[in-house]
Amino acid sequence: LPSHLREFVLSGEPLAAGASLPRIEDPQFDFAIGRTARTVRRTWFDTFDWRLFRAGLTLELVAERGGGEFVLTGRDGDTVAVQPAGGQGATRIKFPCAVDALPIGQLREHLAPVTGVRALLPIVKATSTLREHRALNADEKTVAVVTVERMTVTQPRHGDTAARLTIRPLRGYDAQAAKLADSLSGAPGVEPAATSTFESALKAVGRKPGDYTGKIDVRLTAGMPAALAVAAILDALFDTVEVNLPGTIRDVDTEFLHDLRVAVRRTRSVLKLAGSVLPESVVCRYAPEFKWLGDLTTPTRDGDVYLLAYPAMAAHLVAATPDELAPFHDYLARRRAGAHGQLARGLSGKRFADLARNWRLELDVISAAPRPRPRAGAFAARRITTTHQKVLRRGAAIGPDAPPEALHDLRKRCKELRYLLEVFASLHDPSQQWHAIREMKALQDCLGEYQDAQVQHAELREFAARMMDERRAPAATLLAMGEIAAKLAERANVARREFAGRFAEFSSPRGQARIAALTKAGT
Amino acid sequence: MRVIATYNIKGGVGKTATAVNIAYLAARDGFRVLLWDLDPQSAATFLFRVRPKVKGGGKALVAGKRPVDDAVKATDFPNLDLLPADFTYRNLDLHLDNERKPATRLRALLAPLRREYDLVVLDCPPSISLLSENVLHAADLLLVPLIPTTLSVRTLDQLTEFIAGFDGKRPRILAFFSMVDRRKRLHREIAEELRASRDDVATTAIPSLSAIERMSVGRQPVAALAPRSQAARYYRELWLEARERAKLSVRPAPPGQTGSAPH
Numbered sequence: 001l002p003s004h005l006r007e008f009v010l011s012g013e014p015l016a017a018g019a020s021l022p023r024i025e026d027p028q029f030d031f032a033i034g035r036t037a038r039t040v041r042r043t044w045f046d047t048f049d050w051r052l053f054r055a056g057l058t059l060e061l062v063a064e065r066g067g068g069e070f071v072l073t074g075r076d077g078d079t080v081a082v083q084p085a086g087g088q089g090a091t092r093i094k095f096p097c098a099v100d101a102l103p104i105g106q107l108r109e110h111l112a113p114v115t116g117v118r119a120l121l122p123i124v125k126a127t128s129t130l131r132e133h134r135a136l137n138a139d140e141k142t143v144a145v146v147t148v149e150r151m152t153v154t155q156p157r158h159g160d161t162a163a164r165l166t167i168r169p170l171r172g173y174d175a176q177a178a179k180l181a182d183s184l185s186g187a188p189g190v191e192p193a194a195t196s197t198f199e200s201a202l203k204a205v206g207r208k209p210g211d212y213t214g215k216i217d218v219r220l221t222a223g224m225p226a227a228l229a230v231a232a233i234l235d236a237l238f239d240t241v242e243v244n245l246p247g248t249i250r251d252v253d254t255e256f257l258h259d260l261r262v263a264v265r266r267t268r269s270v271l272k273l274a275g276s277v278l279p280e281s282v283v284c285r286y287a288p289e290f291k292w293l294g295d296l297t298t299p300t301r302d303g304d305v306y307l308l309a310y311p312a313m314a315a316h317l318v319a320a321t322p323d324e325l326a327p328f329h330d331y332l333a334r335r336r337a338g339a340h341g342q343l344a345r346g347l348s349g350k351r352f353a354d355l356a357r358n359w360r361l362e363l364d365v366i367s368a369a370p371r372p373r374p375r376a377g378a379f380a381a382r383r384i385t386t387t388h389q390k391v392l393r394r395g396a397a398i399g400p401d402a403p404p405e406a407l408h409d410l411r412k413r414c415k416e417l418r419y420l421l422e423v424f425a426s427l428h429d430p431s432q433q434w435h436a437i438r439e440m441k442a443l444q445d446c447l448g449e450y451q452d453a454q455v456q457h458a459e460l461r462e463f464a465a466r467m468m469d470e471r472r473a474p475a476a477t478l479l480a481m482g483e484i485a486a487k488l489a490e491r492a493n494v495a496r497r498e499f500a501g502r503f504a505e506f507s508s509p510r511g512q513a514r515i516a517a518l519t520k521a522g523t
Numbered sequence: 524m525r526v527i528a529t530y531n532i533k534g535g536v537g538k539t540a541t542a543v544n545i546a547y548l549a550a551r552d553g554f555r556v557l558l559w560d561l562d563p564q565s566a567a568t569f570l571f572r573v574r575p576k577v578k579g580g581g582k583a584l585v586a587g588k589r590p591v592d593d594a595v596k597a598t599d600f601p602n603l604d605l606l607p608a609d610f611t612y613r614n615l616d617l618h619l620d621n622e623r624k625p626a627t628r629l630r631a632l633l634a635p636l637r638r639e640y641d642l643v644v645l646d647c648p649p650s651i652s653l654l655s656e657n658v659l660h661a662a663d664l665l666l667v668p669l670i671p672t673t674l675s676v677r678t679l680d681q682l683t684e685f686i687a688g689f690d691g692k693r694p695r696i697l698a699f700f701s702m703v704d705r706r707k708r709l710h711r712e713i714a715e716e717l718r719a720s721r722d723d724v725a726t727t728a729i730p731s732l733s734a735i736e737r738m739s740v741g742r743q744p745v746a747a748l749a750p751r752s753q754a755a756r757y758y759r760e761l762w763l764e765a766r767e768r769a770k771l772s773v774r775p776a777p778p779g780q781t782g783s784a785p786h
Contacts, residue, residue: 134599140742141572142599172596253690 007193008076008184009200010148010163021133021146022165022190026183028176031146040064040128042151044198045095045156046209047118048247048256053209055114058198061085070107077196083107096252108146117308119253124201125155133246135167135180143173144180147194151201159204164193212243214259216266220426224378227277229376233270233423237263238359241293249344254304257343261301264294269419273383277371282362289355296346305335306456320480327477331467347353380424381519388515395503404454407499411447418444421518428518436514439506446502450495457488524637527644532678534649537668537701539566540745542646544758545666545765547662547744550603552762554641554771557595557604561615561658562648565608571598572742573607574690584632585618591632591638593616600747604683616653628785630658642771658688662694662770666761668701668729669717671710675765676717683723698769699725699761728759 009142010022021031043061046052049432052059052358056075062068063085070083083105085093096119102108111120134142147166165184169177184190195203218236220229240263245257268290275283287338310329316320346352374382391413398406410518420441425433467473505511529538539562546558560567565575583589589701595604622628633643647658659665667682669675680700686693698721700714704711718724729735734745734754741748746755 031771139572142597167609169597172594 001302006167006181007139007196008165008167009191009193010165011189011191021148022184022187024183024187026180028387029143029180030136030138030140032136032142034132034134034284037129037131039065040130041125042128042197042201043125044076044123044201045106046123047115048121048252049118049212049214050210051116052111053115053119054149057110057114059111059120060198061461070102072107072110081106081110086258090303117253118255120278121252122155124153124198124205126153126161126201128152130358135177137176142170144169144177145250146180146184151197155205157177157205159201159206160201161204164197164200165168165190181358214262216423216425218423218426220376220424222375222427224371224376225372226274226365226374226376226379229380229424230270230274230277231370233274234267235272235360235363235367237267237423238356241267242356246346249347249429251340251344254308257297257301257304261294261297262296264290265415266419266423267293269416270423273387273416273420274379277374277379278366282366286355286359286362289351293352293355296343299339300336300343302459303332303339304411305452306377307336313487316482316487317483320476320483324476325484326480327467327472327474328463331463331472336419376424377427380420380427381493384417384420384424384519386513387413387420388512392419392512393508398499398503400500404450407447407496408451411444411451414440414444414447421515432514432517436518439511439514443502443506446495446498450499451496452494453488453492457485457492460485460488524633524640525642525768525771526661527642527664527765528647528658529645529666529668530647530655530658530662530682531668531684532649532655533649533670533675536649536670536675537729537735538635538649539570540738541648541666541668541701541729541758541761542644543567543738544571544744544755545762546603546687547600548642548759548762549642549644549766549771550600551746552766553602553641554601554642556604556642556761557636557640558598558644558646559606560608560646561654562608562646563610563612565610565644565646566739568605568607570738572743573598573605575608575610576683577607577609577611580609581615582611582618584715585615585622585628586676587632590635592636593648600741612648617670619653619657625653626656627660629654630661633661642769660689660692664765665694665696666765667696667698669698670702671700671707672715675736676713679721680716684756690716695766695768696723697725698723698730699764702731703728703733706763725761727757727764729754729757729761732757 020115021033041061043063045061056204057080058073060071060073062071063184068085070081070085071079072081073419074080083103096120098117099108099111099115102111128147128149130147133146133148135144135146137143145168147168149164149166151161151164153161167177167181167184185192193200208362216233216236218229218232220232241260241309243259244256244263247253248260271278271283271287275287306435307329310332314325314329315323322502394406394410398410418437421433421436421440460481462477464473468478528676529542529545531538535564539560542558542560550556558571560575568575576593577584579589584591584594591606595606597603598654619628620623621697621719624631629649631643636643645658645662665682665686667679675786679696683696686696698717700710703714705711712772714728718726730753732752732754734749734752738745738748744758745752753755
């Protein structure tokens with residue numbers, strides 16, 4: 001049965017006093033009215049960035065007296081996996097948690113590739129009262145179960161939803177159930193449900209699925225004052241910082257900090273490259289504050305990068321065994337835990353609170369009376385062109401013997417260009433923007449791989465020295481780390497060799513034309 | 524997946540009542556059950572209020588032109604599905620004979636259902652035919668209702684002998700006395716004698732009870748219609764014996780389902 005015939009919303013109060021179901025004028029069907037109601041507690045889960053929703057999946061914990069189960073459904077509402085939860089003998093799962101905390105089974109197998117490093121969070125909770133009625137044909141045979149559900153959202157805050165009516169055909173009775181659905185849809189106050197139960201629950205608390213994305217979502221126009229555009233961008237970036245703050249402090253998963261850091265870096269780049277349209281005092285005051293914020297996050301993120309890459313590093317050991325490398329993991333984990341403690345204290349402290357409060361006030365002042373000139377379109381085009389030219393010049397100067405620092409510097413300039421393209425994206429043609437970003441990304445990936453491998457190689461030596469000082473480094477562990485160092489050096493060499501080709505592609509007339517097209521369209 | 528068939532060459536001995544109640548009780552215990560009503564008289568189908576109609580008829584099913592699971596209908600009871608009877612089943616022998624391995628065709632048709640069901644119950648028409656031979660080859664356990672008469676006992680001997688001649692897989696037999704009138708001395712004597720001489724006769728006997736006859740009025744298994752009746756209790760005991768003989772392991776009922784309430 002297609003979903004539009006399966007679920008209905010009872011708008012207003014279509015049930016007559018004392019009636020259990022809307023009145024339908026169809027002599028083919030009769031109903032056996034369910035006398036008892038069930039109470040069900042429903043919790044929906046997703047990652048913070050809606051990875052399940054974007055993959056067309058819905059994860060729900062349905063609990064009632066005597067136990068419950070996790071139900072994973074696909075886009076068409078079909079069940080993908082079911083896993084008992086609660087009840088006797090079942091492991092209690094404490095959310096938020098990584099997908100690894102779920103018991104081994106089909107559910108985890110389906111979820112793991114989708115959630116990746118992100119934790120599963122309870123997004124919304126509700127309590128439903130369900131009353132099931134049976135639709136009977138002329139032989140008094142049940143052809144479908146009609147459920148009327150009244151749901152109240154309980155978390156993150158209280159909210160009411162319209163009653164829903166669901167038709168579940170019995171196997172082999174799809175055609176009769178479809179006729180029943182037709183009759184029901186003609187009844188007064190009965191509308192086909194436009195959204196899922198999950199979406200209705202979200203709507204009741206003012207949310208919608210997919211309402212967070214790490215991308216910048218600011219609507220700019222070419223004719224608006226550049227100062228207003230830049231203030232709007234900075235405001236949106238700080239939204240990202242703040243929305244990721246609790247997850248970073250509670251250390252829910254590594255991506256909260258990642259997204260927070262990216263927003264801080266973007267803010268710093270915007271201040272640097274587009275700050276000329278803002279009052280100079282603002283830039284002078286806040287550029288160092290955001291540098292402080294960025295620096296505060298660096299040690300934890302470095303730890304995350306190592307720990308995230310650790311399983312692959314251990315798996316690729318040839319001479320050494322993963323067990324021999326384990327003390328290195330313990331060392332990294334300890335370091336990272338210490339760094340996170342400092343980060344959490346910093347983000348919960350006065351300096352950050354002052355920054356947050358004053359920064360918003362400052363942006364409000366700028367937005368209230370922006371300088372009328374320059375206009376956003378022309379300004380963005382100029383900034384992108386200048387930064388693009390800088391990337392081209394610096395890249396062209398990098399020969400086979402250039403020092404690593406030259407490539408590191410180019411990487412920074414590329415990031416700046418990328419951020420400019422992204423923050424002014426709403427001024428550009430989406431398809432041209434996509435092509436330009438794709439080309440940039442290929443060059444950036446190469447530069448990133450080179451620098452990461454190089455920096456990690458150097459750091460690994462430092463870690464080994466410190467571990468020896470702290471007497472935490474058995475000889476076997478140091479040998480295993482040596483193997484990893486060799487792999488990192490090899491990765492850096494490969495990336496270095498690939499650089500010339502990638503840059504040639506980026507700086508080719510075609511590559512240059514892609515960026516030029518953006519700047520033209522933006523004005 | 525296990526296959527239990529109710530079989531007897533004679534009609535009116537309680538095959539359908541047994542098949543329907545055993546299937547219902549197994550489903551209530553949490554097993555995923557399919558009941559296939561192979562009898563063109565369609566009594567089991569009638570009891571579950573399903574129309575006795577299979578698209579393409581028996582021919583399409585036997586020839587594999589229509590997958591068996593396509594014709595399945597849910598009953599009003601959780602975990603219990605029905606493959607309805609169809610009047611064309613009266614020609615099943617002819618259709619089976621057109622197949623490459625006519626005696627084991629039914630077994631082949633059931634094979635794809637292995638993932639979906641724990642138990643298939645076959646309700647067979649009274650006959651000795653190619654269809655019944657198919658049933659004997661497909662079943663893991665034959666539930667053989669016997670009226671306590673000397674002639675019925677002879678039938679059981681013949682059946683045992685016939686199965687002994689099978690190559691490879693042979694079904695186990697669980698005979699039980701059906702429609703027993705406990706007031707009749709002959710019934711009591713025959714039952715006691717047979718139980719003493721054979722180990723494939725169930726301890727449970729199903730008496731002739733009006734509650735069982737009322738199934739056709741209420742159109743439900745007696746175990747659902749009158750769960751506390753004597754009849755329901757006897758079928759429950761028979762089911763437990765059959766379950767043990769068929770080596771069906773205990774399966775917990777899925778959460779949220781009591782098993783006894785209709786869908």
